[in-house]
Amino acid sequence: MYGQNENRIAESEFSSEKIDLTNCDRELIHIPGAIQPHGVLLVLAEPDLRIVQISNNARAFLAREPEELLNQPLESCLDPQQVQLLQERRLQPDLEALNPLQITVHSTPQPEIFDGIIHRIGTRLILELEPFNPQIENPFSNFYHLMRSSTAVLQRARDLPILSQAAADLVRELTGFDRVMIYKFHPDWHGEVIAEAKREGLEPFLGLHYPASDIPQQARELYRHNWLRLIANVAYQPAALLSVDNPGPLDLSGSVLRSVSPMHIQYLKNMGVGASMSISILKNQQLWGLISCHHATERYVPYITRAACEFLGQILSLQIAAREELADNMYEMEVKTKQSILLDLLLQTERVEDVLQAQSERILQLVEAQGVAIYLADRYLASGKVPDQATGLRLLEWVRPQLHAEEFFATNALATLWEEGESIKEIASGVLVISISALQNSYLLWFRPEIIQQVTWGGDPEKPMQSDQQGIILHPRTSFAAWSQTVQRTATAWKRCEIEAALSLRSAIVDRVLRSLLLHRNEELASLNERLEESNQELDSFAYIVSHDLKEPLRGISNYVSILEEDYHDQLDETGIARLTTLTRLSARMGELIDALLHYSRVGRVELAFVQTDLNEVVQRSLEMVRGRIEEDSVQVHLIEPLPTIRCDRIRVGEIFSNLISNAIKYNDKPAKEIEIGALPEEEQDGMRRVTLYVRDNGIGIREKYFDSIFRIFKRLHGRDTFGGGTGAGLTIVKRIVERHSGNIWVESEPGRGSTFYFTLVER
Structure with missing residues (x-):
């Protein structure tokens, strides 16, 4: 690629794969090993600013052969005063804010002035020199007035089309390019020209779409990190980088002179473009679009003009983000208003089915759908334009496996995913499915029609x-x-706020069903009913199963057992009495499961009270709660102090320790039982403090294949009455509490040698 000169970066250090359109998305465009020749690039070793790499076009700018300058101090081509200035400037924290530096080169027959642009990559300082344009008088004063007037123009724009057109006009006026386009990316990364300013006589590109392959992923990533990219002459010959010791490819991601992919150059040539410039448009640090500039012939844009264009791109980015976020917020408020009305109606009605049937139109409007189907166990309700019931059931059978990992399924192109979707595309190209209870085959489905x-x-x-x-x-x-x-076969995409509204409705349905259960429970569960009433907003789908599946059978069993005991006791033999006893025991067992399930649901919904908490005190209180069992079983407890202090919900964290300590005692068959409680070294990442705690025992241990399943609700690895019995909900509750502290929990264990449960608490 660059010849065999020993000082040059070897071709083998780059990908040997020939680049074409089958693999251009893998092209390493950030390490081309060359620059565009309208400037010169020097790589300087710090702190002495020795030249360790230089572009091979140095003679055209510095009047010195590049080989002569390699491994030489920067003074070999710049005045000592300028080198001293660069030494001072390089220590500043924000190098970009210093650009451009005015650099005068005296080694040429006539002193030449350059714009010096510096940035740092690793331990190297990169200095790029571009010819200074002396025709721009008082550039910074002009820059200020230009930006002030341009900003005012953009701020006056009423909507996105006017804003985009104003930006295109301003950039064309600034740069003189033949064509300036505002290019917006769609979710699949294909682009659309939404505004255009062009020279008279050119064919318009306004409204045209371009495939995502025109700007591959790695190019989009560079646009996300660099506001502006100039190709002054599409027909340029790259200037290769020479180096002292062949250090490997240099990352030129931040270079203004970085050479461009040959595939992109060919693309521009095919379009008849002689020069181009692109300015990124970002929204929330993500690439929203580009200001794309084309010229039929070579066109160099001075650095100060490019800086003005970059500033315009930043202003446009802010304006677009603000307008779109305002529109999103207004629509989200509208959705939340509809959602609030539905939730109020659910709370006021005894039977959920009555609300769903009577308010089907509101349920449609909640997510701007044209059809909704509701499957509640053996009941089916529908409103608007929906597939027939049989087709809906087949759709559910296809969707159900995909709902195991997510609470919802959403697509705006069903026919591209499901073979039968083609036959219902007119009414169901868009589908949103929310699972209420997979076990009870209860779902909400919204449908949107095909938009051609x-x-x-x-x-x-x-x-x-x-x-x-x-x-x-x-x-x-x-x-x-x-x-x-x-x-074809595509509907309007589902917005995130619409999906969240659907999930809230699902939670409210579950909430309402459980509320009905609590109102009809006996006196024994009254206190639990009061606690659940206080935080009855977001119940888990399991709570729905409890109300729908277990309420009536449990009451029926209890009633029939009472009747049989009272009316037929004298007529029953020992076998009959034993069976009644079994029924009573099973009813009690079912009651325990309901209690555990409601506790689990409440943990997920109750508002946590975060306070500064000494975990040593929390652990001591948890140990006091099981002091009797500790003494009875002669358990040795080792508290590795001091445990940290962290902001958390002390009651819930106490519940974590109590549960883990109780399990450590319960599942231990050793004569000498031991428990160790401690903390690992703290971590801090992204401004968040992460504390990892553990409870270790020398008990029976757990096989690795059960490491995940032990955290599932009602999952016990042993018989119901062994090791003191239990519901199997304790570790599930612990996991939920940990997750609500933004942490996670896991176990390390070996059968017969004990277990260690680790969990993290995150302090933001």
């Missing part, structure tokens, strides 16, 4: 590349003629 669109592409999107006669892919397409495509 005519999209005009800049060239055939199905053929983004050209092949030779043998079909081998060689280079980007050469045709950019308008190509009309009918987009």
